[in-house]
Amino acid sequence: DDVSFSQFMSPSLPPSPPSLPSPPSTPPRLPPLSPPPPQPPLSPGFDVVAASEAELRSLITEAAESQADVSIYLPPRADFKLSSQISCVSSIKVTVASSGEGATLDGQEQTGLFHLSGGCSLTLRGLTLVNGRAGSGGVVYANGAGDVEIIDSVVRDCWASGEGGVVYAKDSGAVSIIGSTVTRCLAGESGSVVWAGALGWRRSQPCS
Numbered sequence: 001d002d003v004s005f006s007q008f009m010s011p012s013l014p015p016s017p018p019s020l021p022s023p024p025s026t027p028p029r030l031p032p033l034s035p036p037p038p039q040p041p042l043s044p045g046f047d048v049v050a051a052s053e054a055e056l057r058s059l060i061t062e063a064a065e066s067q068a069d070v071s072i073y074l075p076p077r078a079d080f081k082l083s084s085q086i087s088c089v090s091s092i093k094v095t096v097a098s099s100g101e102g103a104t105l106d107g108q109e110q111t112g113l114f115h116l117s118g119g120c121s122l123t124l125r126g127l128t129l130v131n132g133r134a135g136s137g138g139v140v141y142a143n144g145a146g147d148v149e150i151i152d153s154v155v156r157d158c159w160a161s162g163e164g165g166v167v168y169a170k171d172s173g174a175v176s177i178i179g180s181t182v183t184r185c186l187a188g189e190s191g192s193v194v195w196a197g198a199l200g201w202r203r204s205q206p207c208s
Contacts, residue, residue, distance in 0.1 A: 046073035046097070053080040056096070064090035064120070071095040074103035074127070085112050085134070085141065091119030093146070098126045107132035107139075107158070114140045121146030121173065124153055132158035136195070137168030138185060147173035156183040163187055163195035170197050 050056040050072050063070035069092050074080070076098055082105060088094055105113050105127060112134030116122055122140060129150070132138035138158030140148050148167055155177075158166055165185035169175050175196050186192050 046071045046095075049073045049075065051075065051078070053082060056080065057086050060086060060088055060094055063092055063094065064088055064118075067092060069093040071097070074098040076100035076102060078103040080105050082107050082111055082113060085115040087115045087117075088120035088122065088145075089116075089118040091146065093121045093123070095123040095125065096127065097124070102126045102128055102153075104128040104130060106130050109133050109157075112137050112139060112141055112160075116140065116142040116145035116148070116172070118144065119146050121148070123147075123149040123151065125149075125151040126153060128154045128156075129158065130154075130156050132166075134160050134168075136160050136162040137164045138166055138187075140167045140169075142167065142169040142172040142175075145169070145172040147176070149176045149178065150180050151176075151178045153180045154183075155180060155185060158185040159187070160191075161188040163189050163191045165192045167194045167196070169195070172196075 047070050048059055050059055056072060056074070059070060059072055067090060072095065074096065077100075078098070080103065107113055107130070109131045110133060112132045113129060114122060122142075122145075129139050134141060138160045139150070139155060141164075142148055148169060150166070155166055160168065162168075165187040166177070166182060167175050168191070175194050177193070182193055187195065
């Protein structure tokens with residue numbers, strides 16, 4: 001009989017699946033990270049810049065712990081609202097200053113601005129110091145501290161229920177208010193501007 005060869009041929013196989021693409025030899029590049037926000041410019045002659053009230057506190061605390069003098073620059077027009085005094089308890093020199101329109105430290109009629117002890121000296125320059133309230137020392141309370149200087153600043157609406165509407169200094173160094181305007185600062189007992197015990201103090205102009 002005639003035999004057809006098709007009876008002995010293998011059935012056709014299904015087509016091969018398409019080949020997968022080869023993995024890349026190198027991983028894909030990630031987009032670059034965004035740069036950190038720019039820091040406020042640092043004025044010459046200063047060690048660090050403080051852009052917030054919390055940062056100002058931290059810088060002074062760190063300087064006291066490391067026993068290192070520190071000069072802190074506050075950006076012009078910065079307005080720091082204080083809820084408690086900023087403390088320095090070490091025998092270092094702290095300078096807090098600004099330039100141009102100056103920065104503001106505001107006690108919000110709730111607190112004095114600075115509390116000094118342990119020989120700490122403080123210079124405040126080019127600032128507006130307002131609304132300090134304390135039992136003694138509406139702006140600066142110094143007990144067993146170093147020198148206190150307020151230079152080229154505006155001080156207003158500060159009050160102490162006891163002594164020193166602006167500065168109270170006991171067993172401390174010299175107190176100087178130079179080239180500054182002091183307005184509407186009062187004390188309930190004595191020293192509407194400065195109470196310095198047996199120590200003297202000096203100012204460059206009358207205070208109103």
